[in-house]
Amino acid sequence: MRLSFKKQQFEARADAILDAVNLLLAKKGFDLMTMDDVAAEVGIAKGSLYKHFASKESLAAAALCRMTRETIEILAGLASDLTPLEKLKATLRWALERRLQGAVPHLPSTSVALQRSLMLNISYVRLIMKLNAELKLLVIAAQNEGSLDRSLPHEVILYTIYARSCDPTLEFLRTTGRYNDEQTVAYLVRTCFEGLNG
Amino acid sequence: MRLSFKKQQFEARADAILDAVNLLLAKKGFDLMTMDDVAAEVGIAKGSLYKHFASKESLAAAALCRMTRETIEILAGLASDLTPLEKLKATLRWALERRLQGAVPHLPSTSVALQRSLMLNISYVRLIMKLNAELKLLVIAAQNEGSLDRSLPHEVILYTIYARSCDPTLEFLRTTGRYNDEQTVAYLVRTCFEGLNG
DNA sequence: GTCTATACACCGATAGAC
DNA sequence: GTCTATCGGTGTATAGAC
Numbered sequence: 001m002r003l004s005f006k007k008q009q010f011e012a013r014a015d016a017i018l019d020a021v022n023l024l025l026a027k028k029g030f031d032l033m034t035m036d037d038v039a040a041e042v043g044i045a046k047g048s049l050y051k052h053f054a055s056k057e058s059l060a061a062a063a064l065c066r067m068t069r070e071t072i073e074i075l076a077g078l079a080s081d082l083t084p085l086e087k088l089k090a091t092l093r094w095a096l097e098r099r100l101q102g103a104v105p106h107l108p109s110t111s112v113a114l115q116r117s118l119m120l121n122i123s124y125v126r127l128i129m130k131l132n133a134e135l136k137l138l139v140i141a142a143q144n145e146g147s148l149d150r151s152l153p154h155e156v157i158l159y160t161i162y163a164r165s166c167d168p169t170l171e172f173l174r175t176t177g178r179y180n181d182e183q184t185v186a187y188l189v190r191t192c193f194e195g196l197n198g
Numbered sequence: 199m200r201l202s203f204k205k206q207q208f209e210a211r212a213d214a215i216l217d218a219v220n221l222l223l224a225k226k227g228f229d230l231m232t233m234d235d236v237a238a239e240v241g242i243a244k245g246s247l248y249k250h251f252a253s254k255e256s257l258a259a260a261a262l263c264r265m266t267r268e269t270i271e272i273l274a275g276l277a278s279d280l281t282p283l284e285k286l287k288a289t290l291r292w293a294l295e296r297r298l299q300g301a302v303p304h305l306p307s308t309s310v311a312l313q314r315s316l317m318l319n320i321s322y323v324r325l326i327m328k329l330n331a332e333l334k335l336l337v338i339a340a341q342n343e344g345s346l347d348r349s350l351p352h353e354v355i356l357y358t359i360y361a362r363s364c365d366p367t368l369e370f371l372r373t374t375g376r377y378n379d380e381q382t383v384a385y386l387v388r389t390c391f392e393g394l395n396g
Numbered sequence: 397g398t399c400t401a402t403a404c405a406c407c408g409a410t411a412g413a414c
Numbered sequence: 415g416t417c418t419a420t421c422g423g424t425g426t427a428t429a430g431a432c
Contacts, residue, residue, distance in 0.1 A: 010415090029229070029309065029310055031227070031230055031309075032229055032309070032311055034406080034407060034408085035407075035409080036406090036407075036408095044417090045417050045418075046408090046409090047409085047410080047411090047415095047416075047418080048415070048416055048417075050408095050409070050410080051415060055408080056407095056408070056409095110227070110308050110309075111227065111229070111230070111308075112225070112226055112227055112230060113230060143396070146396045147396055148394055148396050149392075149395060149396050150396060152389070152394065153376075153385075155370075155374060155376070156367075156371065156385050156389065159367045159370040159371060160367055160389050160394060162367075162370075163365050163367040163370070166366070167361050167365075168305065168361050168364075169357045169358055169360075169361040173353070173354065173357060176353060178353070179351075187351075187354045191358050191393070192393065192394065193393050194393040194395055195389070195390065195391050195392040195393030195394075195395075196346055196347055196350065196355050196358060196359075196391050196393075197345065197347060197391050197392055197393075198341070198344045198345055198346050198347045198348060208397090232424085232425060233426065234425080234426095242398075242399090243399050244399095244426090245397095245398075245399070245400080245401095245427085246397070246398055246399075248426095248427070248428080249397060249398080253426080253427080254425095254426070
C-alpha cells in the first residue's frame with residue numbers, strides 16, 4: 001500500500017526529529033535549544049518542523065512522552081521474580097544509563113518555562129501519572145517487606161528516586177574521567193539507597 | 199567624607215541588584231532571567247545596571263560569588279567541637295534552608311550557558327575551589343573516623359552532597375504542602391546520609 | 397550616574413513558491 | 415510536504431541627553 005508507506009516515512013521522520021530534540025535537550029536544555037538547532041540537527045528546513053509539531057513546547061513534550069513511555073515499558077518488562085526494591089533499583093539504573101547515552105533526564109527541572117507547558121499537556125500528564133502510580137506501588141510494597149525505610153513517607157522516597165534519575169552527580173563523576181560508566185551508575189544507585197554513612 | 203558616602207551608596211545599590219538577581223535566578227533560572235526583569239525588580243533603569251556590572255553573565259557570577267563567600271563564612275563559623283560529619287550536615291542544612299528562603303542553588307546545573315561563563319570567571323572559580331578544599335578535608339576526616347563510608351571515593355561523597363544542596367526534591371516536597379520547612383530539610387539531609395533502605 | 401531611546405542580533409512562527 | 419524568505423517580538427548592550 002502506497003499510502004501506508006508514505007505514512008511510515010512520515011512517522012520515521014517524526015522519530016528522527018525527536019531523536020534530535022532529545023540530544024539537544026540533553027546538551028543545551030529547553031531554553032537554549034532553538035528550532036534552528038533542531039532543523040540543522042535533523043537536516044531539514046525549520047519550516048518543515050512545523051508540519052510535524054505545532055510548537056517548540058509540543059516538540060519537547062513529544063520527546064519526553066516517548067521517553068516516559070519507554071520507561072513504563074522497561075518497568076513492565078522486568079523479570080517478575082524481582083523484588084520491589086530490585087525493580088526500583090533496576091529502573092533507576094536504566095534511567096541513569098540512558099542519560100549517559102545522551103538521553104534527556106526525565107524531570108525537566110532545568111526549565112521553568114518547559115515545566116509549565118508540560119503540565120498543560122494532557123498526554124504528558126497522563127503518562128507521568130501512570131508511571132508515578134506504578135512506582136508508588138513498588139515503593140509501598142518495598143516498605144511493607146522492610147527493604148525500604150518504613151518511617152519515611154512514600155512520597156519522600158519516590159521523589160528522591162526521581163531526583164536521582166536527573167542528579168548532576170552523574171556528569172560530575174563522568175567529568176573526572178576516573179570511573180567508567182558502569183561504576184558511575186553503581187555509585188549513584190548505591191548512595192541513593194544506602195546513603196553516605198559508614 | 200563625601201566621597202566615601204557616595205561610594206557606600208554605590209555599594210549598597212550593587213548589593214540590592216544582587217538581591218534581585220538572586221531572587222530571579224531562583225525563580226526563573228539564568229536563561230529566562232532578563233536584564234529588564236532585574237532592572238524592574240530593583241526599580242532602576244536597565245541602562246544603569248551596566249554601570250555596576252559589565253554583562254548578564256558577570257551579574258550572575260557576582261551573585262553566586264556572594265553566596266559562595268557566605269557559605270565559606272558559615273562553615274568557618276561552625277562550633278569547633280562539632281565532628282566533621284556534623285559540620286557537613288550543618289552546612290547542607292544551611293544551604294537547603296537558604297534555598298527555601300529564596301536563594302539560588304549553589305551549583306547552577308540549570309543553565310549550560312551560565313556554567314560555561316562561570317568557569318571562565320576567575321573570582322568565582324577561586325571561591326569554589328576554596329570551598330571545595332575545605333569540604334574535602336571534612337569528608338576525608340569523617341571517613342577516617344568511620345562516620346562516612348570509607349569504601350566510597352571522597353569525590354563521590356563530596357559531589358553527592360553538592361548535588362543534594364540543589365536537589366529538586368526540596369521543591370517537590372514543598373509543593374505537596376504536607377511538610378513544614380524544618381521537616382522537608384530534615385528528610386533531605388537524612389536520606390542523603392542514611393539512604394532509603396530499611 | 398541615571399534616565400530614555402535605539403542599535404543589532406536572534407528566535408519562534410508563518411507565508412508562499414514549487 | 416519541503417524549501418526560502420520574512421514578519422513580529424524580544425533580548426543584550428550601548429548612545430546620548432540631562
